[in-house]
Amino acid sequence: MKKYKVTIGMEVHVELGTKSKMFCSCRNGIGLTKKANQNICEICTAQPGALPVPNVKAIEYVMRAGLALNCRIAKNTKFDRKNYFYPDLPKGYQISQYDQPICENGQIEFNYWDKKRNKKNSKVGITRIHLEEDTGKLIHSKEGTLVDFNRAGIPLMELVTEPDLNSSEEAKQFCIELRRIFRYLKISTADMEKGQMRCEANISLYKEGKDKLSGTKVELKNINSFKAVEKGIEYEIKRQTNLLKKNKKIIQETRGWNNKKGKTFSQRIKENSDDYRYFPEPDILPLKFTKEEINRIKYSLPELPWERESRFIRQMGLTEQNAKILVDYEELANYFEQVISELDDWVKINNKDISEVNKQKLYKLTANYLLTETQKHLFEKELTVKDIKITPENFAELIKIIYKGEINSSVAQVVLLEMFKQGTDPSHIIDEKKLAQTNNERELEKIAEQVIAENQKSVEDYKKGKENAVRFLMGQVMKVTQGKANPQLAMKILKDKLK
Ligand SMILES: [Zn+2]
Structure with missing residues (x-):
């Protein structure tokens, strides 16, 4: 039929x-x-x-x-x-x-x-x-x-x-x-x-x-x-x-x-x-x-939504879908551009040798944090972009800190939430709450030894070839450090200790 x-x-x-x-x-x-x-x-x-x-x-x-x-x-x-x-x-x-x-x-x-x-x-x-x-x-x-x-x-x-x-x-x-x-x-x-x-x-x-x-x-x-x-x-x-x-x-x-x-x-x-x-x-x-x-x-026509989308994709390396969502929310896209202009200023003054790829990393990080964490927060409280108390300068500051690896993504979420509440700058919050990432090798070694001693079963599994067991141990390290351990460094120390 x-x-x-x-x-x-x-x-x-x-x-x-x-x-x-x-x-x-x-x-x-x-x-x-x-x-x-x-x-x-x-x-x-x-x-x-x-x-x-x-x-x-x-x-x-x-x-x-x-x-x-x-x-x-x-x-x-x-x-x-x-x-x-x-x-x-x-x-x-x-x-x-x-x-x-x-x-x-x-x-x-x-x-x-x-x-x-x-x-x-x-x-x-x-x-x-x-x-x-x-x-x-x-x-x-x-x-x-x-x-x-x-x-x-x-x-x-x-x-x-x-x-x-x-x-x-x-x-x-x-x-x-x-x-x-x-x-x-x-x-x-x-x-x-x-x-x-x-x-x-x-x-x-x-x-x-x-x-x-x-x-x-x-x-x-x-x-x-x-x-x-x-x-x-x-x-x-x-x-x-x-x-x-x-x-x-x-x-x-x-x-x-x-x-x-x-x-x-x-x-x-x-x-x-x-x-x-x-x-x-x-x-x-x-x-x-x-x-x-x-x-x-x-x-006299302004930049039209699809023109803005293609600029975000071409110049900033955003995915098609992220570009569309940002542009859909015109005010959010305006805020995004204000943060980007702060980051561009920073690059011009302090980081002239940055590669195009790394520059796009900064832009993509900004888009991701705006579209996931920020949107989530706004939706939960039924707020609009106008209610964001965070200045574009402070938002850009947070992106720089994440980019430089001074905090990891789970800590970044905590900092962002505090920024929403207090409207203050991220460095202040990181100092106040002692959230900076631990790069202290000696301290991480001590914690790794402690975790290994307390989790012998996982250590044996790992030695038998179960790669996943090391992830569990890594999770324990993060738990002890409240998410502040530098993940790459902690993983390297763990694997060295398990040899
Ligand atoms: Zn009339």
């Missing part, structure tokens, strides 16, 4: 982080005021005679997104009215863009690691990115349904992809990658839980060997977390597969995701775009952009 394959396209709405709303001077900021209908004016509530004025910054933000995603930027664009009635829409239509979006024909390529830790590459075509305005919010209460227009008129960017995604996991990773890009572009915080980024998926199944668009498209809405993107799509794939296996027809419809029940449910039969009776917005003139204007925005 032929298998079913899945094809997924995404529609992503993002609230842009401009200072004011899309067509009026009301502040843009949900949560600025808790009271309903405080952040509104005659334009965003559509009073008769009020005229919209487009927010230039919002248009620039959409262009930034388009340029980062390799889109063609339109030199001529316009706004259109999308007509539909809903109580959260004060005008009875939404100002949107129909046939002349600001961006078209883009592409995004990214890597991710799946659950089995295999590296995957994904390429997704971007059909279009356009600009529109957000709607108000309905609040269902005991007194009835109320409406809050604080959100109405907030600039909303809509991005539509080609049906290039093939699994629920890939779709989730795509959304995560988009959020990362929007955050690096500083156009939105794109927090899904706060509704600043809303993802919808178009899912259809087709029989292997047939055209990939031969299935019936089902639109999935109400997804408010990355996890829900994956779960919702997974559920839909199963639901549709079961129907097809029973020779039942898939209805072209919009379905919602119920997070509590872990199920999708039918919302409405899909409308065609002509149901919206789009026509050009008569109150706003068409917009024209010159090549120079577009180029000015292009050259």
Whole structure:
């Protein structure tokens, strides 16, 4: 029997982080005021005679997104009215863009690691990115349904992809990658839980060997977390597969995701775009952009996440995966770069003859300690990078001490934990807690003799050829010295004594 394959396209709405709303001077900021209908004016509530004025910054933000995603930027664009009635829409239509979006024909390529830790590459075509305005919010209460227009008129960017995604996991990773890009572009915080980024998926199944668009498209809405993107799509794939296996027809419809029940449910039969009776917005003139204007925005783009990743790999010798995790957490990556700049200064002044390999060792050590020990500490206490009390100077100091072999890795963890608590420099903690590594040969010899005398069974095993027995003895030495013995030296002394 032929298998079913899945094809997924995404529609992503993002609230842009401009200072004011899309067509009026009301502040843009949900949560600025808790009271309903405080952040509104005659334009965003559509009073008769009020005229919209487009927010230039919002248009620039959409262009930034388009340029980062390799889109063609339109030199001529316009706004259109999308007509539909809903109580959260004060005008009875939404100002949107129909046939002349600001961006078209883009592409995004990214890597991710799946659950089995295999590296995957994904390429997704971007059909279009356009600009529109957000709607108000309905609040269902005991007194009835109320409406809050604080959100109405907030600039909303809509991005539509080609049906290039093939699994629920890939779709989730795509959304995560988009959020990362929007955050690096500083156009939105794109927090899904706060509704600043809303993802919808178009899912259809087709029989292997047939055209990939031969299935019936089902639109999935109400997804408010990355996890829900994956779960919702997974559920839909199963639901549709079961129907097809029973020779039942898939209805072209919009379905919602119920997070509590872990199920999708039918919302409405899909409308065609002509149901919206789009026509050009008569109150706003068409917009024209010159090549120079577009180029000015292009050259002002910041370093993009994948560019930063490849710099970390190329210049600092980080693994692909470590580079990606660091870059994912922009603030952590910034902190990393501050520590690196301290280390570079140290190398320039005190260690000019250091080899490139050893220099990369310093960078890799920094990344490892930030991604394992530091992350662990932050997660446990639900802290963010801003809560790290350790200055980059002190963090660099710790890395130098580890690099020079003055403390081993288990002691380093103790020192780091103290640094978190006290915010002081590592040398101070090492002195105070007497944590410096023991390189004292005579002292280590004494301890080795004591351990050998107390563990005759292991000594015999070792002499019979059991190499592992020496590890046990080494563990005993570490126990006696509280982890402070220089491991190479202690091992050499042990083996000499066992000859
Ligand atoms: Zn307003």
